[in-house]
Amino acid sequence: MFSNTMYRQVLILASSQSLFQTVSVMVMTIGGLAGANIANSPTLATLPIASMFLGTALMMFPASMLMAHIGRRKGFLCGALLGVLGGIIAAIGIYYHSLFTLAFGTACVGAYQSFAQFYRFAASEVADDNFRSKAISFVMAGGIVAALIGPTLARLGGPLFSGFEYIGSFLIITIVSLIAIGILSGLKIPDQIEIKTDFNAGRPWQQIVFQPTYLVALFGSITGYGIMILGMTATPIAMQHSHHELGAITTVIQLHVLGMFLPSFFTGNLIARFGSSKVMFTGVLFFACYIAIAISGLHLSFFIVSLILLGIGWNFLFIGSTALLTQTYAVEEKAKAQAINDMTVFIVGLACSFSAGALLDFVGWKTLNLILIPWLVLTGLSLIWLQQKKYSQTTLLSIQDSKKTRNNSSTESINHSLRLRLTHAH
Incomplete structure (x- = not known):
């Protein structure tokens, strides 16, 4: 059933x-810079990036429900169409010097992202048990192309239209x-x-979400994404404040991705291992x-090394969380389980993208990163707690099995003795 179909779908x-990550990386690279050119206040510079995440958050449930009724393929096509519209609207916003039109355009790109977030889940669904974690990783590896061309396209599109910086970048988003x-x-x-189900099928969402494994997977995902977004959003502005040029900024983002x-x-x-x-x-x-x-410093080398480590930390934490999450729901529950996550x-x-500009302005680059430490500590402790809980459950089951084995052995021994006595009696 899987052989040829599985690999072809994972490749697509x-x-x-x-392509989706190329669009996302382009917005992350120049969204804050384009916003800073238009915004009246530094705290609003990252509004276009925050709007992208707002569009994603608002569309996550509708996207999941829509695909539960019309299927993955049609849903994914709808999402990409929103990316086309988003690029056009954002370019219009820059042309008319309207920050909110620009933000509305990036919100449409965020809606595209809400559909695209289910690519990795679709890969886990078409893959067999042996290939599932690898399929998720291979789909996520598609972002390597985005790392290579996303910042480059953003930089090339920046000066494409004289007097309207970054319009070209958003028109390239439309083409992609x-x-x-x-x-x-x-x-x-x-x-x-491709099972189309009622969104209310399976267990109530509360029973799914409040499983210990689901909660830890969810917390791992929000930690990975939240810290990565905060660092990635603040970096271009922090580098600009430290007098690094656009070429250096895009190189750092490229290496990060x-x-x-x-x-x-x-x-x-x-x-798997x-x-x-x-x-x-x-x-x-890694975080x-x-x-x-x-x-440790504001030299270019510190930004390069730290952002590479930030990217690797996100990869391990986010993909690991996704793989862990897939263990917590049945097929008919996937729509709500994935959407809530x-x-x-x-x-x-x-929250992280919108607050990045304000935090950077109020507390600076160093303090912005220091306040992340308690968040990381909580994530590490939650993973240790889950491991201890699973170990305790495994130990308990082992003890119960051992008792059953002993009881069965005792029963067999008694029955054997009775049979011997009956034989001698006869």
Whole structure:
């Protein structure tokens, strides 16, 4: 059932992921800079980036519900179409010097992102048990293309139209989204996998969400995405304040995004070998290293190394959390389980992206990173707690099995003795 179909669908989803991430990286690279050119206050500079995450958070449930009724393929095509519209509207916003029109355009790009967030789940659904974690990683590895071309396209599009900086960048976003529509049109998920369900099917959402494993997976996801977004959003502005040029800024973002997605080639293997929790904990350690380097100085080398570590930490923590999450729901529950997870992730992403400019302005780059430490500590402790809980449950089951074995042995021994006595009696 899976052989040819599985690999073909994963390839299409990975290609679509690379294009969607190119769009997202472009907004992350120049969204704050374009906003700063228009905004009256530095605290509003990151509004276009925050609006992208707002669009994602607002559309997460509608996107999931829509795909539960019309299927993944049609839903993904709708999402890419929103990316086309978003690029056009954002370009109009820059042309008319309207920050809120620009923000509305990036919100449409965020709505595109809400659909695209289900690419990795679609990959886990078309893959068999042996390939599932690898399929998720391969789709996420599509972001390597985004790392290589996203910042470059953003930089090339910046001066394309004289007097209207970054209009070209957003028009390129429209073109990339159109290419994504072409690739997604070839997606053909088998009928036995593309199950269209009622959003209310399965257990109530409360029973799903309040499972310990779900809660830890969710917290890992919001930590990975929240810290990454905060660091990635603040970096271009912090570098600009430190008198680094646009070329240096895009290079740092490029290396950061490579750090986000290049490990995806082996993250799946690591999860299959060591388990999701250990890979997630490794991600927490990479984040700690990011903070240590980021607060050490404002030289270009510090930004490069810290942002690469930030990307690797996100990869381990976010992909590990996704793999862990897939263990917590049945097929008919996937729509609400995935939507709640990703909606929460992007609400946190929204808060982090919107607050990045204000935090940077009020407390500075160093303090902004130091306040992340308690967040990381809580994530590490939650992973240790889950591991201890699973160990205790395994130990309890082992003891119960041992008791059953002993009881069965005793019963057999008694029955054997009775049979012997009856035999002698006869």
